[in-house]
Amino acid sequence: MKAALIQQKYHKSKEETIQKSLELIDRSDAELVVLQELHQGPYFCQSEDVKYFDFAEDFEKDLEFWKWVSQKKDIVLVTSLFEKRAPGLYHNTAVVFDRGKIAGRYRKMHIPDDPGFYEKFYFTPGDIGFEPIDTSVGRLGVLVCWDQWFPEAARIMALKGAQILIYPTAIGWFEEDSKEEKQRQLDAWITVQRSHAIANGLYLISANRVGFEEDESGCGSGIIFWGNSFICGPQGEFLAKASSDKEEVLEAELDFSKMEDVRKIWPFFRDRRIEEYGCLLKRYCED
Amino acid sequence: MKAALIQQKYHKSKEETIQKSLELIDRSDAELVVLQELHQGPYFCQSEDVKYFDFAEDFEKDLEFWKWVSQKKDIVLVTSLFEKRAPGLYHNTAVVFDRGKIAGRYRKMHIPDDPGFYEKFYFTPGDIGFEPIDTSVGRLGVLVCWDQWFPEAARIMALKGAQILIYPTAIGWFEEDSKEEKQRQLDAWITVQRSHAIANGLYLISANRVGFEEDESGCGSGIIFWGNSFICGPQGEFLAKASSDKEEVLEAELDFSKMEDVRKIWPFFRDRRIEEYGCLLKRYCED
Numbered sequence: 362m363k364a365a366l367i368q369q370k371y372h373k374s375k376e377e378t379i380q381k382s383l384e385l386i387d388r389s390d391a392e393l394v395v396l397q398e399l400h401q402g403p404y405f406c407q408s409e410d411v412k413y414f415d416f417a418e419d420f421e422k423d424l425e426f427w428k429w430v431s432q433k434k435d436i437v438l439v440t441s442l443f444e445k446r447a448p449g450l451y452h453n454t455a456v457v458f459d460r461g462k463i464a465g466r467y468r469k470m471h472i473p474d475d476p477g478f479y480e481k482f483y484f485t486p487g488d489i490g491f492e493p494i495d496t497s498v499g500r501l502g503v504l505v506c507w508d509q510w511f512p513e514a515a516r517i518m519a520l521k522g523a524q525i526l527i528y529p530t531a532i533g534w535f536e537e538d539s540k541e542e543k544q545r546q547l548d549a550w551i552t553v554q555r556s557h558a559i560a561n562g563l564y565l566i567s568a569n570r571v572g573f574e575e576d577e578s579g580c581g582s583g584i585i586f587w588g589n590s591f592i593c594g595p596q597g598e599f600l601a602k603a604s605s606d607k608e609e610v611l612e613a614e615l616d617f618s619k620m621e622d623v624r625k626i627w628p629f630f631r632d633r634r635i636e637e638y639g640c641l642l643k644r645y646c647e648d
Numbered sequence: 649m650k651a652a653l654i655q656q657k658y659h660k661s662k663e664e665t666i667q668k669s670l671e672l673i674d675r676s677d678a679e680l681v682v683l684q685e686l687h688q689g690p691y692f693c694q695s696e697d698v699k700y701f702d703f704a705e706d707f708e709k710d711l712e713f714w715k716w717v718s719q720k721k722d723i724v725l726v727t728s729l730f731e732k733r734a735p736g737l738y739h740n741t742a743v744v745f746d747r748g749k750i751a752g753r754y755r756k757m758h759i760p761d762d763p764g765f766y767e768k769f770y771f772t773p774g775d776i777g778f779e780p781i782d783t784s785v786g787r788l789g790v791l792v793c794w795d796q797w798f799p800e801a802a803r804i805m806a807l808k809g810a811q812i813l814i815y816p817t818a819i820g821w822f823e824e825d826s827k828e829e830k831q832r833q834l835d836a837w838i839t840v841q842r843s844h845a846i847a848n849g850l851y852l853i854s855a856n857r858v859g860f861e862e863d864e865s866g867c868g869s870g871i872i873f874w875g876n877s878f879i880c881g882p883q884g885e886f887l888a889k890a891s892s893d894k895e896e897v898l899e900a901e902l903d904f905s906k907m908e909d910v911r912k913i914w915p916f917f918r919d920r921r922i923e924e925y926g927c928l929l930k931r932y933c934e935d
Contacts, residue, residue, distance in 0.1 A: 471919045490924050510916050512799035512847050513925050520933045545883040549846045552884050556843030559836045560799050596832040597839050629797050630932065632758045637777050638800050641928050645917065646807045 362498050364525070364564075365391035365612045368590040368603045370572035371403045378402065379426075381608070386434060388610045393498045395439040397568040397590075398506050398531040399453070402443075404570065404586070408578035409482040417445035424456060424463065432461030437496045439503060441529035444468070446485075453484040455503045455529055457494045465494035469505040470514065477535065477581050480507070493523040499617065502563075506530040509550070509567070513641065515557035520630075524617055525564040526557055532569060533586035547587055547605075555597035562595045562624040564615050571606060595623040649785050651812070651851075652678035652899045655877040655890045657859035658690045665689065666713075668895070673721060675897045680785045682726040684855040684877070685793050685818040686740070689730075691857065691873070695865035696769040704732035711743060711750065719748030724783045726790060728816035731755070733772075740771040742790045742816055744781045752781035756792040757801065764822065764868050767794070780810040786904065789850075793817040796837070796854070800928065802844035807917075811904055812851040813844055819856060820873035834874055834892075842884035849882045849911040851902050858893060882910040 367385045372378040379401060386394055399405075401423065405413040423442050431438040437459050444454035444466075453469035468487030472480045491514055493500045502523025508514045509528050518526060532550060534543045558565040571588035590603040592613040600613035624630070640646045654672045659665045666688060673681055686692075688710065692700040710729050718725040724746050731741035731753075740756035755774030759767045778801055780787045789810025795801045796815045805813060819837060821830045845852040858875035877890040879900040887900035911917070927933045 470921050470924065473919070475913065475915070486921065491927070507919070510847060510914070511920065512803065512843070513920065513928060516799065517925065517927045517933070520927055520930065522934075545885050548885070549883045552839055553843045553846045556799070556840045556847075559840045560797060560843075596836045598832045598835070626762065627797065628762070632760065632794070633798065633800065633931070634757050634773065635929050635931055637757065638804065638929050640778070640804045640807055641800060642922050642925050643807065644920070644922055646804070647809075 362393065362615050363391040363612060364393040364395070364498075364566060364592060364615050365389040365610055366395040366397075366566050366568035366590050366592065367400070367610060368397065368568060368571050368588050369400070369608045370570070371574055375401050383430070385608065385610050386430070389612055391436065391612055393437045393439075394434075395527055395566050395568045396441060396529060397570045398441045398529040399443060400441055400529070403574055404531045404584065406480050406483055407477050407574070407576040407581055407584060409479045410578065413483065414445070414451060417443040417451050420445050427456065428458050428461060428463060431458035435460050437464070437498045439501070439527055439529065441505060450485055451483055452487060453480065453505055455505055457496060457501060457503060459496045464496045465492070467492070467494065467503040467505070469508065471507045471511055473507040477576070477584055491517040491521070493518055493521050499524040502526045504528055506532065509554050509557075512557065512560065515561055519561035519563055523563060524620065525566060525615065526561070528554065528565070528567040530567060530569045531586060533584040536582050536585065547589060551589065551591065555593050558593050558595055559597040560629060562627060562629065563620055564592070564594060566592050571608060595620045649680065649902050650678040650899060651680040651682070651785075651853060651879060651902050652676040652897055653682040653684075653853050653855035653877050653879065654687070654897055655684065655855060655858050655875050656687070656895045657857070658861055662688050670717070672895065672897050673717070676899055678723065678899055680724045680726075681721075682814055682853050682855045683728060683816060684857045685728045685816040686730060687728055687816070690861055691818045691871065693767050693770055694764050694861070694863040694868055694871060696766045697865065700770065701732070701738060704730040704738050707732050714743065715745050715748060715750060718745035722747050724751070724785045726788070726814055726816065728792060737772055738770060739774060740767065740792055742792055744783060744788060744790060746783045751783045752779070754779070754781065754790040754792065756795065758794045758798055760794040764863065764871055778804040778808070780805055780808050786811040789813045791815050793819065796841050796844075799844065799847065802848055806848035806850055810850060811907065812853060812902065813848070815841065815852070815854040817854060817856045818873060820871040823869050823872065834876060838876065838878065842880050845880050845882055846884040847916060849914060849916065850907055851879070851881060853879050858895060882907045
């Protein structure tokens, strides 16, 4: 099964940005296509402003549009949208379309909040749990961005039978950080995701944004989204890896029988000490 | 605080192997020294033979000896010993000594069993849980080898306040695997451990065996222990990294204030969705 991800920039308007997404999707004949986090617009969480909630107003229309794209292209399409659920109640939601139908959705569970990434202002933490989504190309463990730092999320998806972990994401550098700090952050981001593929013996697709976006509030220095999207196999081996500054379509062949072979030589699921893991359900485990 | 690990070969007898360990320990002025898994002898788990249980007969004497070393050198010393607990009841046990006293022990919780690594025959899975050990150089999250593939073990140690994850280990290649497969295995092993440092914002020391050891039963082709011991920081950044074929003393300076700084910019503990992690306590989560 061929999978592809789209790594792209924000193009100054929703229309032009979607147009670019469609152009890039058209370049691939993959059956599974993954778009980056909040791919229809800018990464607006650089500041807290109620005006940005307007980006969620067309959520229902967005669903219809991407459903149509998945049908026209005859693909499984992983999108990342700003969901208005009710007035004052919004989610960062990945919706998966399967050749003209909605296959399922995942509402981002772990919500970050740090300078330049003020997501707790915009997104209510997901309330539908970590549930893989069944599609015609396999069972997809869709997670979003900040989730990628949490081994628990990856493990739960795997224990529920996910065959591919998929992370639409939007992460980048601040100009003011040193070159060494930038490298450490990028390496950490790649490493922690590859480790989820390894620890759980499955494929992983991470689609990140690229390009500079300024902070419209003028308070921050903007974010240099670092790209470096990648697809890796069940030993964490790179199958495809993107640049840090270009728009790209990244493709790889995934073979679920290879995945099962790896789990036979590295049978981690066999040996988990579940009776001793109770502490994982606590915030912290003081003496 | 300066930490060191010893990466070494098996030297044909317990006496000569220990002599080499002492020589290597003498080269360092570190306050914390970590030895590799089952460092007193060969990696005997390449085959299943009751004669190897004899290696555990001197466990109590071994304790006295390494306690004496820790006192003489005035160090915190992490050892990895074959513990005879009762006739027919043995553990793969890391014992931590603190300047002449036993600070605590950890009994390997996840026990592997695959061709060449027949540990389930020898070692009863640990029954004292994942408990960090308090020492004069900090709170140590000591785990052993196969544990390194389980994010749960690392997370629990971190949630109990461990400042350093420590893995005495014995892992290597089989000659018959391809060059590419060997590289994938090594990369996976490094990556998954670095990810524990990243996901938990702490230091990590992994001390691996080096050198070829044949399978005395003649059934297997032997193991080429791949070395590559390393020390990394709370962003997974390498502080020191060893070769794949030489005996080495690897040292690094650890600074716990740096660790706390990293946790402030990457506050993963703040955002864990503990109420949604129940599935982690199950073997598998079918529909």
